[in-house]
Amino acid sequence: MMTLESLSRVADCSATDCAYNHVDVCHAAAVTIAGPSGQAGCVTFVPLTVKGGFDQAAAAVGACQHLECAHNSHLECSAPAIKVGLRGATAADCLTFAPAAG
Ligand code: SF4
Numbered sequence: 001m002m003t004l005e006s007l008s009r010v011a012d013c014s015a016t017d018c019a020y021n022h023v024d025v026c027h028a029a030a031v032t033i034a035g036p037s038g039q040a041g042c043v044t045f046v047p048l049t050v051k052g053g054f055d056q057a058a059a060a061v062g063a064c065q066h067l068e069c070a071h072n073s074h075l076e077c078s079a080p081a082i083k084v085g086l087r088g089a090t091a092a093d094c095l096t097f098a099p100a101a102g
Helices: none
Strands: 009-014 030-034 060-064 079-085 090-092
Touching: 009 060
Parallel strands: 009 079, 030 060
Antiparallel strands: 079 090
16 A cells, blocks of 8 residues: 555656756655656656755655556556656656556
8 A cells, every 4th residue: 555655756857957857866845747648747847947846855756647557556656766757858757657558
């Protein structure tokens, strides 16, 4: 059973243009994964010239709306950790997304 303590973590993120990204590490407290079906976008991504978030790097996956992912359980992520990467220049995706069988 998932608990707040066992939330999935953002292991690394290559979206270096994001305000929360400090040298490939996400510094947001938590990220939300959402967007259209089949496109697991990190909607916490924000391309700003300032850097934000916490000094500690322990970003959790706070919520995921992609029920069609094999790792999704009750709209939370059950993967131990995810990777996030750029989609073009202006968006980022969860690269750990895996379509559920069937
Ligand atoms: S691995 Fe799947 S369930 Fe976890 S955050 Fe990515 S898309 Fe959502």
